Amino acid sequence: MTPTAIANHVEANNLQADPETKKKFNLFVGASVGPEVEDRWARMDMYVFQLELPRYGLVGNVKTNLFLERIERRYPHQVGKDISKGINAGRINFADKHLSMFPQDLTYGYYNLHKKHGDPRKPLDWAIVEATAITEEGHIVPGASVGATPEILQSAEKIIIEVNTRIPNLEGLHDITQSFVPPYRQPYLITHPSDRIGTTAIPIDTERVVAIIESDQPDNTGENAPENEDSRAIAHHLIEFLSSEVDAGRLPKSLLPLQSGIGNVANSIIGGLADGPFDKVQVWTEVLQDTFIRFFDSGKLDFATATSIRFSPNGFDHFYANWAKYKDRLLLRSQQVANSPEIIRRLGIIAMNTPLEVDIYAHANSTCALGSRMLNGLGGSADFLRNAKLSIMHTPSSRPTKSDPTGISCIVPFASHVDQTEHDLDVVVTEQGLADLRGLSPRERAPIIIQKCAHPDYRDSLMEYYERALDECLRKGAGHEPHILKNAFKFHTHFQEHGTMKIKNWD
């Protein structure tokens, strides 16, 4: 509500053109505040940071160099068009950072290196935070997300609390830990998704609270992405693979805790697990969507923990109405903990995420179309894929363009932007099939990725690239990971010129 009120005030008083006012309003935005508000702020260049997970996440910083931290990889449909336009048009500076690292870098002072005013120990001027209750001690019980809220509150000189009276008091849903800086950090003593290591509310210095506002706005969420034939085929390959890992004794029968991204493939996978062969499944993930309600109700999901819940409006209604049924099987944590490499590696998480494209050696692009245009940001994909026991990327093998229903191949010779390296991925899966890359060298990986995962329209072309590169590089004694650099981006440049990646030849 506060962001909307500020946007109204700025527009009504025509303040957006005044450079002095603009500076004053370089405040914040929590991305899931809803596209309308986000876009209004974006049009007025009112951004500094943008955080995903706290609905009214954050926070201001009166730096004259605008820059914006977007961490909203997994809600493309929530991102207002004007925001990505602002980023890609050069108006908004956007620094993409691992979800686990943004809060710590904030407390390190890395985002106020050049701040000239105020308390240097408080990187942010303002925090606006949503609460579903305030405890007797003045501590904050968050809503359906925690995200970076503890570190944001810790880092802000002034705090505005927005108490949402439409949402029930969610006290008990959260496990809140504070952030210490080295050399004072301690281990996270978590060995099971249900382990609690913190408090149920966020302690704050109440002297810094400058306003408490009542709000009755619902969560401004949309519907989930619908499943389709491809997403079901991918889910089928994946569940078959997980079953075979259980059979081989490399996974327990209840699997290991799952991390699942967002989108129709993720929904198909979770849906498939609800009907699947695995019992007492645990989830350790970033965001819970509607399909998790089905997963809970199937009796197969034992416990889930995340940093945020993002149900559809109907999903939230169902969730709040059945609160007693879910509350002991669910825990929300800060994103620094939910995405912690320490815990992800210890628990041996099975991580599943969608890239824009994967190359023939298993480098993946999670963020930038054609190397340059930011889509949704990195989110926590690399936190999970680097540290999981099984690191899985799933994608349709091709995507449509205006002129060609398979004009974009999601398997390319060379990823036009690398967010996940070949050293991080174990499995790549498309509707075509699944490539198990564990223990393989680059020369072993390429033919398998091409044959199992590429769309048939691109398979021959990719194999020809690989074989030519192999031949040329072996002759030069440079064949560890064969490439012909002058042709490495030919799929992409051909797409830029002709609207399809279907090249005529490699000459």
Place this chain on the structure above:
Amino acid sequence: MTPTAIANHVEANNLQADPETKKKFNLFVGASVGPEVEDRWARMDMYVFQLELPRYGLVGNVKTNLFLERIERRYPHQVGKDISKGINAGRINFADKHLSMFPQDLTYGYYNLHKKHGDPRKPLDWAIVEATAITEEGHIVPGASVGATPEILQSAEKIIIEVNTRIPNLEGLHDITQSFVPPYRQPYLITHPSDRIGTTAIPIDTERVVAIIESDQPDNTGENAPENEDSRAIAHHLIEFLSSEVDAGRLPKSLLPLQSGIGNVANSIIGGLADGPFDKVQVWTEVLQDTFIRFFDSGKLDFATATSIRFSPNGFDHFYANWAKYKDRLLLRSQQVANSPEIIRRLGIIAMNTPLEVDIYAHANSTCALGSRMLNGLGGSADFLRNAKLSIMHTPSSRPTKSDPTGISCIVPFASHVDQTEHDLDVVVTEQGLADLRGLSPRERAPIIIQKCAHPDYRDSLMEYYERALDECLRKGAGHEPHILKNAFKFHTHFQEHGTMKIKNWD
């Protein structure tokens, strides 16, 4: 000694040509066994895995698909030419993996997915391991490195112990932890480099020991890379930067634990610290070289822990002769612990490594020249750079080619292979200067990297690439990380054709 004896036997009996014998000898090699032995094994295609850190690391696996795990990023001069030749000529399959992950992937069974014989719970047929003593219980006291030895011993059906009687009994130097697989993993309860969480010897199942051999071979190490003007300039920039971080209150006066790579720049940095303004410094790193003796003796280094010691022959003589003086200030751990993201992040390590090249947005190539030719492997660079509090890459701004003393620019438009992403690096430094990238967006990073770090011979050319890309991408509304893909590798392809990266123009 054993590897040499096996190589002798194979050569003397002309067994290397026999496909059946070749299979039998797909054993092992510890990289620091010395280039001569490594090369002989390589010429005979006797490799399966190659591990860096245990001097006689490991280990056999009679897979018919050869593949080799090289983790020796930091000893380029130790790598026998025949090995890299074998990899780049396509004879040896080499799978590069984060140093922290190789041992766990071994215990997960990811390297024997296709093994058809023997005990499936023992991925390796043979382990050959060096000991400086065997305890009464039959446990193994390692030599000057631990590496993956605990997991290798845990994973092998048969064990050969080579007791080195030339080296003193190093009992007490090691902190040995065993590897458990999820869901049975526990936190590493380490909050200071000197913390001990394990035992002083490696427990083994003595029934699997098939031979104990005496050896009196010295460590086959070479001399350290000599410092030069460039390496001293880089060290100077870095120490100045660290001092300013202390002044700003973002680092304690004793710094935070240091990780330092290997090579002349690393030696200059450690040398600079020995003469520098910081007291009671801690080190948490992979490998200790001779300069650390000087650092200890300067009184400025309080405690150092690593997974391996790799002094020169003179350095080792000095170290063993003064054992009493050093032994309480030094601890060796397994590489899974030394490179653990959990501990690196908790301690807030300052990580410093050398890349082959860095691009204008701070993606870095640590492994593959011109995208294809493997040089030294990834090692633990990404374990440290992803998780450190300060992630620093240092490199000379250019390197010589046959025809041009600055024919290779280490700052390029687009890294021809990406091992470290833009999301991981905080600082890039060359002899030209230091670029502090914290909190900056890609469009802010590029001009700073070019102006501060690039060699003057390439600065204008790089700025022209960036400005053209910016202009073109902004016009298309795709300007988050501006690239012109058709020109992105022009430095590299020009080098392939003309022996220098100095292009004539960008058209």
